[in-house]
Amino acid sequence: MIRFEHVTKRYEDGTTAVDDLSFEVAEGELVTLVGPSGCGKTTTMKMVNRLTEPTDGRIFLDGDDISAIDPVRLRRRIGYVIQQVGLFPHKTVLENTATVPHLLGWGREKGRKRASELLDLVGLDPSVYGGRYPEQLSGGQRQRVGVARALAADPPVLLMDEPFGAVDPVVRERLQNEFLKLQAQVRKTVLFVTHDIEEAVRLGDRIAVYGHGRIEQFDTPATVLGAPATPYVADFVGADRGLKRLSVTPIEESDLDQPPVVHLDDPLAKATARLRADGARWAVVLDGQDNLHGWIPAGDGRTGDGTTAGGTVREHARRMEAWLPLGAPLKQAFATMLQHDAGWIAVIDEEGAGRFLGVLTPARLHEALRRSIDADAQAVPRADVAVETVAGVTSR
Ligand SMILES: Nc1ncnc2c1ncn2[C@@H]1O[C@H](COP(=O)(O)OP(=O)(O)OP(=O)(O)O)[C@@H](O)[C@H]1O
Secondary structure, eight states, X not given: OEEEEEEEEEOXXXXXXXXXXXXXXXXXXXXXXXXXXXXSHHHHHHHHTTSSOOSEEEEEETXXXXXXXXXXXXXXXXXXXXXXXXXXXXXXXHHHHTHHHHHTTOOHHHHHHHHHHHHHHTTOOHHHHTTSOGGGSOHHHHHHHHHHHHHTTOOSEEEEESTTTTSOHHHHHHHHHHHHHHHHHHOOEEEEEESOHHHHHHHOSEEEEESSSSEEEEEOHHHHHHSOSSHHHHHHHOTTHHHHHGGGOBOOGGGOBOOOEEETTSBHHHHHHHHHHHTOSEEEEEOTTSBEEEEEEXXXXXXXXXXXXXXXXXGTOEEOOOEEETTOBHHHHHHHHHHTTOSOEEEESSTTTOBEEEEEXXXXXXXXXXXXXXXXXXXXXXXXXXXXXSTTOOOO
């Protein structure tokens, strides 16, 4: 979809910002460009919408050499989101969002309808926010308008230059999550610039790690973290990459323990006897469809004289807030454990459905992390890390 062929950019003062860069981004793929300040990320991006021209080499969009496309027409195919958002202060949120449809001559009604749909899509109720002015929004809300505006003409390509750089870490994480959900729906081809490796890992289908003007490694987040191609990349992703791997390693069924399970309508006496027999301190409580309901401690239902009270598990079950769907990243599991001060979390088959699959304990979480790191070390020998899409990379 986007292809760089031996692209070099030398500014007039002699600075080589980008040096013989070749890579390809597939349709619907989100590639993050990450690296230290001044390594050429923004320059790479600006060459795609011809805000700046390469000194050498060629860039293709959907097979077309962009140097042959009129820049204004080219930019209609490309949404652009930047950190400073650049909303018009004297225009309402709805008018800002409808800017591109307006420029394309869509007509007022059609443009406004599209803008409303997009505001909804980025989580801003148009009836609440549409009539506000940018200064009446929070930083995070302004960024959302920026994203909505970039998507307004439904361009196949999005360029995003540190779009969430100006907001605090909590809002930033929320915007990242929202953007991932949005991207799952709209499936744009995205180039996303960041200097934050965490953000790059979180969002990218693949990551391009920049050294000065060059890509040092271009691969999936798991491979970049698990098998850095060069000492520079290893240094950049940091010594704590084991921790970062938590974000890219999903919970798998084999990571789960199977604790005793009781059902809501089981007689309490039977459930308690079962727990005692197993020597278990608690059991997971499921409903009639085997969906997660909560948990029950082994001590519950005992009367003062040591006999068991009557009734069913239902009256004694406690709600379980610490649960996640299978496939959620280990990092989320870890955060959920901390948030609920939980010694284990329940894992269900998918968000919404809720069939109970097992529990994840801290020990099993640790094993899962180790397995993921080891698997990479075995499966992807450092020397074999695929960088063949990136001509000009120095492999050491
Ligand atoms: N118009 C310009 N004229 C001369 N040099 C420039 C110009 N724009 C950028 N540069 C230089 O080119 C190099 C790459 O800049 P670029 O903005 O692409 O880096 P970046 O990786 O996006 O950095 P940051 O993360 O700080 O935004 C830098 O050394 C920068 O100073």
